[in-house]
Amino acid sequence: xxxxxxxxxxxxxxxxxGVIKLFKKNSIQKNFGIEITAIASRRKIKKSDLGSNGxxxxxxxxxxxxxxxxxxxxxxxxxxxxxSKTIVFDALKKGKNVVTANxxxxxxxxxxxxEMTQGKRNEIKYEAAVAGGIPIxxxxxxxxxxxxxxxxxxxxxxxxxxxxxxxxxxxxxxxxILEKAQELGYAEADPSFDIDGVDTxxxxxxxxxxxxxxxxxxxxxxxxxxxxxxxxxxxxxxxxGYKVKLLGITQIRKKNLINFVYPCLVDHNELISKVDGxxxxxxxxxxxxxxxxFQGEGAGSQxxxxxxxxDIIDFSIKERKEKSKSKxxxxxxxxxxxxxxxxxxxxxxxxxxxxxxxITNEFKKNNISMKSMLQKDGISKEKKCATIVVxxxxxxxxxxxxxxxxxxxxxxxxxxxTFIRIENFx
Amino acid sequence: xxxxxxxxxxxxxxxxxGVIKLFKKNSIQKNFGIEITAIASRRKIKKSDLGSNGxxxxxxxxxxxxxxxxxxxxxxxxxxxxxSKTIVFDALKKGKNVVTANxxxxxxxxxxxxEMTQGKRNEIKYEAAVAGGIPIxxxxxxxxxxxxxxxxxxxxxxxxxxxxxxxxxxxxxxxxILEKAQELGYAEADPSFDIDGVDTxxxxxxxxxxxxxxxxxxxxxxxxxxxxxxxxxxxxxxxxGYKVKLLGITQIRKKNLINFVYPCLVDHNELISKVDGxxxxxxxxxxxxxxxxFQGEGAGSQxxxxxxxxDIIDFSIKERKEKSKSKxxxxxxxxxxxxxxxxxxxxxxxxxxxxxxxITNEFKKNNISMKSMLQKDGISKEKKCATIVVxxxxxxxxxxxxxxxxxxxxxxxxxxxTFIRIENFx
Numbered sequence: 001x002x003x004x005x006x007x008x009x010x011x012x013x014x015x016x017x018g019v020i021k022l023f024k025k026n027s028i029q030k031n032f033g034i035e036i037t038a039i040a041s042r043r044k045i046k047k048s049d050l051g052s053n054g055x056x057x058x059x060x061x062x063x064x065x066x067x068x069x070x071x072x073x074x075x076x077x078x079x080x081x082x083x084s085k086t087i088v089f090d091a092l093k094k095g096k097n098v099v100t101a102n103x104x105x106x107x108x109x110x111x112x113x114x115e116m117t118q119g120k121r122n123e124i125k126y127e128a129a130v131a132g133g134i135p136i137x138x139x140x141x142x143x144x145x146x147x148x149x150x151x152x153x154x155x156x157x158x159x160x161x162x163x164x165x166x167x168x169x170x171x172x173x174x175x176x177i178l179e180k181a182q183e184l185g186y187a188e189a190d191p192s193f194d195i196d197g198v199d200t201x202x203x204x205x206x207x208x209x210x211x212x213x214x215x216x217x218x219x220x221x222x223x224x225x226x227x228x229x230x231x232x233x234x235x236x237x238x239x240x241g242y243k244v245k246l247l248g249i250t251q252i253r254k255k256n257l258i259n260f261v262y263p264c265l266v267d268h269n270e271l272i273s274k275v276d277g278x279x280x281x282x283x284x285x286x287x288x289x290x291x292x293x294f295q296g297e298g299a300g301s302q303x304x305x306x307x308x309x310x311d312i313i314d315f316s317i318k319e320r321k322e323k324s325k326s327k328x329x330x331x332x333x334x335x336x337x338x339x340x341x342x343x344x345x346x347x348x349x350x351x352x353x354x355x356x357x358x359i360t361n362e363f364k365k366n367n368i369s370m371k372s373m374l375q376k377d378g379i380s381k382e383k384k385c386a387t388i389v390v391x392x393x394x395x396x397x398x399x400x401x402x403x404x405x406x407x408x409x410x411x412x413x414x415x416x417x418t419f420i421r422i423e424n425f426x
Numbered sequence: 427x428x429x430x431x432x433x434x435x436x437x438x439x440x441x442x443x444g445v446i447k448l449f450k451k452n453s454i455q456k457n458f459g460i461e462i463t464a465i466a467s468r469r470k471i472k473k474s475d476l477g478s479n480g481x482x483x484x485x486x487x488x489x490x491x492x493x494x495x496x497x498x499x500x501x502x503x504x505x506x507x508x509x510s511k512t513i514v515f516d517a518l519k520k521g522k523n524v525v526t527a528n529x530x531x532x533x534x535x536x537x538x539x540x541e542m543t544q545g546k547r548n549e550i551k552y553e554a555a556v557a558g559g560i561p562i563x564x565x566x567x568x569x570x571x572x573x574x575x576x577x578x579x580x581x582x583x584x585x586x587x588x589x590x591x592x593x594x595x596x597x598x599x600x601x602x603i604l605e606k607a608q609e610l611g612y613a614e615a616d617p618s619f620d621i622d623g624v625d626t627x628x629x630x631x632x633x634x635x636x637x638x639x640x641x642x643x644x645x646x647x648x649x650x651x652x653x654x655x656x657x658x659x660x661x662x663x664x665x666x667g668y669k670v671k672l673l674g675i676t677q678i679r680k681k682n683l684i685n686f687v688y689p690c691l692v693d694h695n696e697l698i699s700k701v702d703g704x705x706x707x708x709x710x711x712x713x714x715x716x717x718x719x720f721q722g723e724g725a726g727s728q729x730x731x732x733x734x735x736x737d738i739i740d741f742s743i744k745e746r747k748e749k750s751k752s753k754x755x756x757x758x759x760x761x762x763x764x765x766x767x768x769x770x771x772x773x774x775x776x777x778x779x780x781x782x783x784x785i786t787n788e789f790k791k792n793n794i795s796m797k798s799m800l801q802k803d804g805i806s807k808e809k810k811c812a813t814i815v816v817x818x819x820x821x822x823x824x825x826x827x828x829x830x831x832x833x834x835x836x837x838x839x840x841x842x843x844t845f846i847r848i849e850n851f852x
Contacts (some may be wrong), residue, residue, distance in 0.1 A: 022714050026572055133715050135569035143561035146452055146735035213755050220759035233772060233844060236815045257757040265770050265848040274697055288448050289559050289732040293721040306715040309572035329639050331683040333646035344691050346659060389662045418659060422691040423673060
């Protein structure tokens with residue numbers, strides 16, 4: 001049995017509850033030897049939820065200063081000063097590791113946090129601070145570690161993106177969609193942090209500092225939000241072939257650091273223009289890996305909890321290695337005939353009455369129903385022949401193969417029917 | 427000074443040359459303390475290219491069996507049997523770490539490779555084996571380690587995707603584009619490995635094994651390639667709102683492992699349908715992180731070299747930690763007025779002659795040239811007013827601000843001009 005990793009969680013709001021839920025659901029304690037030894041929360045927590053003994057509950061995170069029975073502080077309170085700063089700095093001074101989702105803290109105190117861990121064995125990790133559902137910190141720190149980063153740009157704030165997407169899609173004014181976002185819990189009562197670009201600038205500062213190994217000063221970032229974006233401009237932009245997106249852009253050109261946050265028009269052909277709703281999307285341009293694109297859910301407690309847990313498990317890396325090598329699951333392989341899904345079919349038939357009914361008759365016998373039908377000339381040049389293109393609703397592969405076999409033997413079918421599966425990801 | 431990590435490179439083909447090039451260009455030896463102690467290649471290598479002493483050159487990779495002065499074997503020869511298998515198994519037996527780009531080897535010998543490293547300190551890493559430009563192995567092993575994977579699907583073969591994309595875009599038959607791909611070096615003289623789905627099935631087997639901790643048998647995968655896809659079907663599909671893509675799909679449903687490789691129709695609204703040309707794209711669905719999407723260059727020596735180097739540096743993790751904490755670069759911050767780019771402008775003016783010339787006159791004075799102009803009613807309801815929407819070519823932010831200040835003071839301008847930046851990523 002390997003040594004257990006002990007964690008103290010400070011803050012049980014949106015992200016904190018997600019972490020505790022994930023911890024329980026996927027048996028993190030059992031699978032990775034990670035144990036919660038303390039939870040600090042101003043709100044009452046149902047202790048039974050955790051079903052494990054030995055957890056110390058504090059109603060004030062300050063009490064963690066006198067508590068030492070942990071290896072990793074998991075700071076999920078937020079804010080760039082006050083209690084979150086106090087306990088993070090205290091933990092680092094004590095030589096503990098820290099995992100945080102706090103972008104305000106990390107972006108503001110970047111230099112100090114770097115200095116405190118310089119040459120030490122302990123570290124601070126913050127995958128959850130930027131784009132919860134995208135492993136962008138790991139991409140920069142691990143995957144692209146050998147590359148020179150040229151430019152990073154992305155949609156880093158789910159709330160703003162939700163608003164811009166819904167203004168266009170529902171033909172609504174900014175104020176109306178902002179209200180809707182507040183109702184749905186995507187936007188705070190005071191939404192300025194999100195819609196004025198402040199949140200994006202915090203995340204951009206972290207990406208910029210990491211990518212270019214600089215100390216990116218928040219004050220040096222040009223920040224403009226979406227408060228003044230009018231529906232009429234979204235519509236004109238759309239007509240011109242663009243979508244309006246709130247981007248954070250960081251780049252070094254001739255030793256100059258460029259950090260801009262502003263709403264801008266992006267071409268419909270760019271992947272980043274397809275990132276809609278509460279999703280985040282990030283493009284990284286680097287010297288050897290060229291252009292990499294990542295999309296994930298930006299808001300929401302569960303993707304962010306995934307990021308927090310990935311950092312926690314990273315700290316207990318040895319245990320993980322053992323785990324990933326452990327017992328192989330036994331499963332049954334599935335035959336393609338077990339597939340259920342829809343189909344695209346192209347029939348080549350003689351051009352005569354009764355063809356459609358002959359085909360649909362076989363469909364009926366095999367529980368296949370049509371979704372659409374095209375009958376067109378122009379592409380096929382064979383004369384006196386008809387081309388019929390059909391898409392179907394979901395059916396069993398087995399039934400379709402049976403139907404096609406029979407259809408191909410019908411006397412009006414002049415060529416083996418072409419079928420291609422339609423993959424539906426809903 | 428930390429201990430150096432020594433690597434032996436076997437195979438200097440497309441990927442191997444990329445690794446050596448990246449190694450030199452970004453000073454991997456100096457920055458990460460990684461040293462090449464041996465290179466095995468059947469082709470002659472310009473020794474001066476590496477400019478470092480102490481490298482042993484072998485013309486036969488077998489000679490690495492009697493060579494022990496390395497920590498990591500970097501196997502870039504390829505093939506599921508023969509010399510690559512021999513040296514990888516030999517290295518693992520000796521307790522060395524292995525980094526490989528060899529999907530055939532890893533997918534075929536998955537169980538054996540797992541057993542050989544079980545409970546040992548050494549490991550085999552293969553980020554480069556699946557989708558060179560996407561860190562999908564790290565995403566599964568690190569980022570999503572706490573999640574239950576539900577489904578993975580993706581475009582895993584750049585060559586097939588290049589062919590399908592170009593058939594549609596240039597209205598050409600399969601054979602013609604295959605020839606073009608061969609001319610461009612995207613397809614081999616014998617293209618069956620790529621176009622018949624074999625390559626995709628190897629990569630899928632690795633993803634499936636990792637995601638579900640199973641031993642995915644290659645023979646159990648249903649594999650169909652793109653050889654029989656006709657242009658006419660791409661065109662019909664497009665008309666129906668779909669693109670045809672060669673997908674690998676892996677999923678567990680009710681303890682059944684589903685592994686399919688086939689060309690299929692995917693809706694135009696799915697991000698995966700936007701992955702064109704030699705790019706790869708992968709979607710991972712998981713219980714907490716929901717839907718994550720990744721796109722990167724699929725083929726090509728440089729993105730794959732990035733993956734290889736990420737694994738090598740991962741093995742020397744301590745050195746990396748020191749590096750990422752080291753000296754902070756000093757850079758100059760850029761003011762928004764230093765931006766150069768294009769603009770979307772919406773002018774609200776009195777509807778009278780001379781308006782356009784008044785505006786363009788200011789443009790001319792400030793070196794701004796127009797790209798497009800819309801003049802429309804319908805959106806603006808103010809009477810006797812004109813709305814003019816203009817997009818510009820690249821200009822200096824400074825010049826634009828000067829021009830707008832002057833334009834806003836013109837007597838026919840009734841409202842402050844709306845400007846939104848256009849971001850061009852080419």
